[in-house]
Amino acid sequence: MQADSALAASIHHLGKDYVLASETVRALHDVSFDVPRGDFISIMGPSGSGKSTLLNLLGCLDQPTSGNYWLGGEDVGSMNDDQLSETRALRIGFVFQSYNLLPALSVVENIEVPLYYSGRLSPAMRARCLDLAKMVGLESRLSHRPSQLSGGQQQRVAIARSLVNDPQFMLADEPTGNLDSKTSAEILELLRKLNDEGRTIILVTHEADVAEQTVRSIFLRDGSIVSDERH
Numbered sequence: 001m002q003a004d005s006a007l008a009a010s011i012h013h014l015g016k017d018y019v020l021a022s023e024t025v026r027a028l029h030d031v032s033f034d035v036p037r038g039d040f041i042s043i044m045g046p047s048g049s050g051k052s053t054l055l056n057l058l059g060c061l062d063q064p065t066s067g068n069y070w071l072g073g074e075d076v077g078s079m080n081d082d083q084l085s086e087t088r089a090l091r092i093g094f095v096f097q098s099y100n101l102l103p104a105l106s107v108v109e110n111i112e113v114p115l116y117y118s119g120r121l122s123p124a125m126r127a128r129c130l131d132l133a134k135m136v137g138l139e140s141r142l143s144h145r146p147s148q149l150s151g152g153q154q155q156r157v158a159i160a161r162s163l164v165n166d167p168q169f170m171l172a173d174e175p176t177g178n179l180d181s182k183t184s185a186e187i188l189e190l191l192r193k194l195n196d197e198g199r200t201i202i203l204v205t206h207e208a209d210v211a212e213q214t215v216r217s218i219f220l221r222d223g224s225i226v227s228d229e230r231h
Helices: 051-058 081-090 107-118 123-135 151-163 181-195
Strands: 005-021 022-035 040-043 066-071 092-095 169-173 201-204 217-219 222-231
Touching: 005 051, 005 081, 005 123, 022 051, 022 066, 022 222, 040 051, 051 169, 051 201, 081 092, 092 151, 107 123, 107 151, 123 151, 151 169, 151 181, 169 181, 181 201
Parallel strands: 040 201, 040 217, 092 169, 169 201
Antiparallel strands: 005 022, 005 066, 217 222
């Protein structure tokens, strides 16, 4: 397959089975969709629909049983463990419901964490981390620890951290799940701003009002796509 410069990712007939004792559970079946660069997609579905499984596959945390996942024109299924780890570190920005910040580190130091693990921490990249902190509105909180921040501020740190390696897309797992409605709206506004600036975002949510803030919604049921609509 030739790399398509217009696509951040492409999913073709993806399937995932889990073997539990003597039973095979089909978590995903024949899932196909393209992710154009600059898209803002919400993935929805009831409990057991396959959202978490698809999230793990998109984040290169698991491998499919069948089908192909192309990331920037490269077949993820052909990657070894080291390549998958590098892909997670450099090509995908993760934002989690629980923030996953390190409590002993400051705002800027938490943003720097991916650079530390990839061996790319330098004066120039430290300056980039400062710029990202300011971009998400935390210029007055640079030396604060997570315990000194509100939930919304912690999620802003997580969003800045997800951008530090300039990933091909952001993968946000229930990013407003732990936030009140006002703070949720602020975080969604920040994500919309990033999307308006050209960032590709895939957001997993069970909340319809959150999905309505994206430009496209994919709905899963029983491991298959039942709708894929642009708003």
